[in-house]
Amino acid sequence: MLTSRGFWFLLGVGAVAFWAVPALSYSAPATALLALSLLLWFLFEWGLFLARANAAAGRISVERHILQGGREQPNLWANLDGVVRVTIALKPGAWRLPFVAVADKLPAGQLVMSGTRRAVGGITHARPMTLEYTLHPVAPGVLRFEGVELRMADLCGLFYRRVFLRLPTEYLVLPTLADDESSRRAVKRQNALPPPGIHRLKRAGGGTELHDLREYIPGDPPKMIAWKASARREVLITKEYENDVPVRCVLFLDASNGMRLGDPGNTNLARAAGIGAAVAQAAAATRDIVGLTVFDETATTVMKPARTRIHGMQMLRTFAETAGRQPEVGSTDPVALQTYAHSLAVEQYPELLEKRVNSRPLGLFWLPLMDSRARWLLLLPALFYLFVVFGGGFNLMVEITRNIVRPRHPSDLFVFIPVGLLLLLLPVWMTGVSWFLFGIRGFFGKRAKDLAVRKQLAAVFAGLDSDTPAAVERYIHDDDFFVARANRFLAAHHTLPPVALYDEAGKYRFRGEAKLTVLADALVRSVGVARDNELYVILADVVELAADLDPLLRAVRAACGRHHQVLVLLPWPDDMPPPRDRRAERQDGKRRKVSIGRLIEDALVADYHRKFDTVRTALVRAGASVIRFNQDDPVQLVLQRMEQLRGGRIRR
Amino acid sequence: MSSAPASPSPAVEPKMPSDFPFLDVVRNPAARTYALVAAGGLLATATLLYLFYFSMFGAAAVLVIGVCGILFRWAAAPVLFVVVSAYSLRFPLGLPFVDGGVSGISLIPGSHFALADLLFVAAALVHLIGLYRYLSAAHAGLPFEAPPPFVKPGAKPTVRPAEPIADPELWKLFARAAAFVVAGQVLWLLVTELKLDFRRDFPITVHDSTWSRYGPGVWMLNWLSRSLLTVLAFAVLGGLLAFVMWYWRLAGMSRDEGRVATLDTRWAGLRRDVNRPEAWRGWVKKKAAGKLPKTGFGTYFLVFGVPVLMLLFAVVVIGCAGGFR
Numbered sequence: 001m002l003t004s005r006g007f008w009f010l011l012g013v014g015a016v017a018f019w020a021v022p023a024l025s026y027s028a029p030a031t032a033l034l035a036l037s038l039l040l041w042f043l044f045e046w047g048l049f050l051a052r053a054n055a056a057a058g059r060i061s062v063e064r065h066i067l068q069g070g071r072e073q074p075n076l077w078a079n080l081d082g083v084v085r086v087t088i089a090l091k092p093g094a095w096r097l098p099f100v101a102v103a104d105k106l107p108a109g110q111l112v113m114s115g116t117r118r119a120v121g122g123i124t125h126a127r128p129m130t131l132e133y134t135l136h137p138v139a140p141g142v143l144r145f146e147g148v149e150l151r152m153a154d155l156c157g158l159f160y161r162r163v164f165l166r167l168p169t170e171y172l173v174l175p176t177l178a179d180d181e182s183s184r185r186a187v188k189r190q191n192a193l194p195p196p197g198i199h200r201l202k203r204a205g206g207g208t209e210l211h212d213l214r215e216y217i218p219g220d221p222p223k224m225i226a227w228k229a230s231a232r233r234e235v236l237i238t239k240e241y242e243n244d245v246p247v248r249c250v251l252f253l254d255a256s257n258g259m260r261l262g263d264p265g266n267t268n269l270a271r272a273a274g275i276g277a278a279v280a281q282a283a284a285a286t287r288d289i290v291g292l293t294v295f296d297e298t299a300t301t302v303m304k305p306a307r308t309r310i311h312g313m314q315m316l317r318t319f320a321e322t323a324g325r326q327p328e329v330g331s332t333d334p335v336a337l338q339t340y341a342h343s344l345a346v347e348q349y350p351e352l353l354e355k356r357v358n359s360r361p362l363g364l365f366w367l368p369l370m371d372s373r374a375r376w377l378l379l380l381p382a383l384f385y386l387f388v389v390f391g392g393g394f395n396l397m398v399e400i401t402r403n404i405v406r407p408r409h410p411s412d413l414f415v416f417i418p419v420g421l422l423l424l425l426l427p428v429w430m431t432g433v434s435w436f437l438f439g440i441r442g443f444f445g446k447r448a449k450d451l452a453v454r455k456q457l458a459a460v461f462a463g464l465d466s467d468t469p470a471a472v473e474r475y476i477h478d479d480d481f482f483v484a485r486a487n488r489f490l491a492a493h494h495t496l497p498p499v500a501l502y503d504e505a506g507k508y509r510f511r512g513e514a515k516l517t518v519l520a521d522a523l524v525r526s527v528g529v530a531r532d533n534e535l536y537v538i539l540a541d542v543v544e545l546a547a548d549l550d551p552l553l554r555a556v557r558a559a560c561g562r563h564h565q566v567l568v569l570l571p572w573p574d575d576m577p578p579p580r581d582r583r584a585e586r587q588d589g590k591r592r593k594v595s596i597g598r599l600i601e602d603a604l605v606a607d608y609h610r611k612f613d614t615v616r617t618a619l620v621r622a623g624a625s626v627i628r629f630n631q632d633d634p635v636q637l638v639l640q641r642m643e644q645l646r647g648g649r650i651r652r
Numbered sequence: 653m654s655s656a657p658a659s660p661s662p663a664v665e666p667k668m669p670s671d672f673p674f675l676d677v678v679r680n681p682a683a684r685t686y687a688l689v690a691a692g693g694l695l696a697t698a699t700l701l702y703l704f705y706f707s708m709f710g711a712a713a714v715l716v717i718g719v720c721g722i723l724f725r726w727a728a729a730p731v732l733f734v735v736v737s738a739y740s741l742r743f744p745l746g747l748p749f750v751d752g753g754v755s756g757i758s759l760i761p762g763s764h765f766a767l768a769d770l771l772f773v774a775a776a777l778v779h780l781i782g783l784y785r786y787l788s789a790a791h792a793g794l795p796f797e798a799p800p801p802f803v804k805p806g807a808k809p810t811v812r813p814a815e816p817i818a819d820p821e822l823w824k825l826f827a828r829a830a831a832f833v834v835a836g837q838v839l840w841l842l843v844t845e846l847k848l849d850f851r852r853d854f855p856i857t858v859h860d861s862t863w864s865r866y867g868p869g870v871w872m873l874n875w876l877s878r879s880l881l882t883v884l885a886f887a888v889l890g891g892l893l894a895f896v897m898w899y900w901r902l903a904g905m906s907r908d909e910g911r912v913a914t915l916d917t918r919w920a921g922l923r924r925d926v927n928r929p930e931a932w933r934g935w936v937k938k939k940a941a942g943k944l945p946k947t948g949f950g951t952y953f954l955v956f957g958v959p960v961l962m963l964l965f966a967v968v969v970i971g972c973a974g975g976f977r
Binding site: 003004005008009011012013015016017019020021022023028029030031032033034035036037038039040041043044046047050051054057058099101120121151153155156157158160162349351352356357358359361459460462463464466467468469470472473474476477478479480 | 812815930938
């Protein structure tokens with residue numbers, strides 16, 4: 001509120017007034033006049049600033065528009081520049097704000113490509129403030145704009161207020177539209193290709209390619225009779241044509257927590273969604289049928305295979321929404337979460353943390369002393385002091401005073417003065433002992449500060465949820481309850497506290513064993529309703545689950561047994577060398593400088609490669625094909641498989 | 653398709669207007685204008701100090717401080733200007749406890765609306781307002797958002813943008829300076845002409861005679877009345893302003909603020925009732941999870957050591973006292 005400049009001015013002028021008005025006015029009245037005039041001016045500036053700030057409260061409007069291709073868009077497309085235009089204007093009733101600084105809060109992981117998201121100046125009714133800058137989202141997902149930070153000050157810089165104009169808006173970043181090259185068929189295998197979107201199935205059906213000849217059965221349409229063959233054999237022969245069935249591809253997208261980890265826009269899930277979207281668009285361009293199943297550790301979301309335009313757009317939206325899902329890291333440290341949540345609240349909910357709406361009563365500072373039952377026994381010495389020592393001591397002090405006033409012996413003073421001081425100042429000594437025990441910051445140290453922060457956050461959470469006062473107390477005392485809400489609060493604002501990837505036993509915390517069962521069930525369900533040999537593309541991170549692959553392997557075998565094809569695309573960490581390179585490194589024979597860090601890194605890399613090899617071997621043996629995200633071109637590979645299905649024959 | 657197309661590198665976002673080299677002051681219309689206003693006020697203040705208050709030391713000192721404030725954007729200059737001006741008025745020669753021959757009782761009746769005082773205070777106000785606005789345009793208009801430990805080294809605060817200043821802004825500055833000179837004089841008139849006398853029914857009265865106001869000794873005895881009246885005036889003005897603004901802000905609360913404020917009030921009322929079950933629930937959950945804090949030496953000392961010490965202490969005191977009976 002009061003800047004340091006304002007504080008020093010008030011202190012200086014106040015000191016001069018304190019000196020001038022009582023005494024200095026006798027000899028130099030101009031000093032008092034100067035001090036009083038300056039104090040009145042300061043008071044006026046304060047009132048004017050408060051009036052402007054109060055008049056503006058709730059009367060500042062923020063509008064946000066996102067433009068791509070020169071037009072306002074409800075969604076964005078990845079890898080295309082999007083222009084963000086923010087207008088901050090004053091509504092009627094607000095006074096002019098002569099000096100404000102505004103800054104639009106960027107979505108997590110985004111950088112300004114051009115323009116600026118900050119501005120300084122004045123805002124009037126006639127002259128709103130406009131920010132315009134360009135973003136370049138590189139991956140599908142969700143962009144969440146929280147709002148605009150506005151700092152206002154008076155023209156002299158004596159007063160200051162910061163408000164956050166919340167305008168939470170989420171925009172989907174849809175996957176990049178596939179270009180001509182990616183939607184083209186990968187390999188042209190024969191000249192006579194069937195029409196797009198279908199493939200020939202060597203079963204009798206209503207296609208155009210001759211499949212077989214058989215004897216006439218009464219009821220066969222006359223146009224199906226093969227007259228030449230009938231003439232040669234002297235019996236009626238009927239032609240059978242091959243069946244034309246659509247090529248179907250079902251994508252399985254892993255949206256488990258392990259896939260969501262990483263910088264915004266640079267997660268495995270975002271990459272998988274990008275690949276899946278490219279496959280879906282390329283397949284839709286050739287009128288193939290594509291379906292999508294999104295799964296995580298608990299549930300699946302199924303979009304049945306279809307080829308309509310609406311279905312394609314819904315798939316893109318699903319990919320974008322899935323890529324924007326925040327990881328549920330499940331942090332269980334209430335103090336750490338409280339630190340992050342409080343920082344976020346200070347930044348985006350400053351008005352809800354002010355003491356006038358969110359108090360911090362003094363009781364909070366002594367309550368921690370009563371955290372343990374044993375400390376309740378402290379009441380005993382307190383009562384003892386009040387009723388015995390204090391009461392008796394008062395009587396004794398009378399005696400002491402009598403002896404001091406009229407000492408019988410000078411040595412009386414050496415005894416009774418210290419004794420009297422100790423008795424009278426006993427609470428002070430106890431305070432000293434407590435400081436010694438609990439730290440120089442006070443009786444209760446960090447615990448009391450944490451409790452005050454916890455209470456303020458609890459009131460914010462309960463207020464946002466329209467909850468009851470009991471919820472505030474529960475947030476204060478129930479760590480699990482608080483942790484769950486704080487995690488939700490942070491996730492809703494796309495803020496991720498540091499994630500511990502490994503538990504105390506060194507085990508990866510985001511393995512997600514349960515997702516394999518969910519995936520296997522989904523795959524078996526798809527196989528159950530499949531019509532023909534289909535392509536199942538699984539985009540999942542299962543490398544850490546080498547020992548738990550059984551459910552998936554069974555499902556893959558079931559799919560392959562029905563003549564379907566299964567393609568597994570595995571994400572690969574950016575900082576992990578590919579297996580081939582590691583082998584080449586080992587064979588190059590060069591001596592390396594060995595260090596502890598290098599040894600640990602080598603061990604971790606070797607362990608990851610070993611797991612990857614195990615998973616790949618198991619899946620290949622079950623009949624699936626396995627490739628990495630960053631290996632070759634997974635989209636082209638999937639399209640190539642579909643092309644094989646289109647032109648291939650089923651095995652009998 | 654697997655490898656994402658190379659994304660363009662982000663541009664360096666234009667910086668907020670901040671502290672700039674001194675030579676750029678002349679190119680910044682806002683800073684230039686207010687530098688001239690502050691310089692004018694400074695010159696007038698120094699001239700008046702020298703001509704009317706016979707303080708060559710004061711004139712030179714405020715000139716040096718003011719010029720340093722303008723040239724080097726010295727943030728402490730305004731406060732030092734006020735302090736040095738006050739000192740120079742009391743001790744024109746610059747030596748402590750050595751009057752310059754201008755003090756005297758005769759000055760006091762003339763202190764109300766004396767031309768020299770009016771001009772001096774007006775010049776000082778113009779200089780201070782101009783200097784503060786100049787600092788906002790050339791040094792720091794807004795403080796850093798982060799607390800000092802978290803401000804990046806070399807970071808510069810935001811300043812007012814370099815835009816021409818509208819004429820009304822300057823005229824308002826001069827009008828305000830004049831208005832507050834008069835207001836200060838009126839307030840000074842009130843606190844010197846009125847007297848606090850708590851023996852009366854209404855404790856504020858008017859001085860009955862000039863001699864009782866300004867007579868030797870009486871003036872000095874009235875310092876308490878003046879001080880209390882000044883404090884009372886500012887308390888009333890400030891309190892009234894704060895109350896109006898507080899209510900205004902209360903009336904303009906947002907929905908979220910109102911909800912949290914209501915919740916907080918209800919929580920404060922119900923805390924004693926709801927604290928107990930929730931505290932026990934939390935304690936039981938912690939105990940079940942084995943997360944209860946361990947009892948340390950401090951607790952044992954507080955629970956057992958302190959009572960024992962107090963008991964011993966009481967025994968010693970009682971014993972000593974008994975020994976003296």
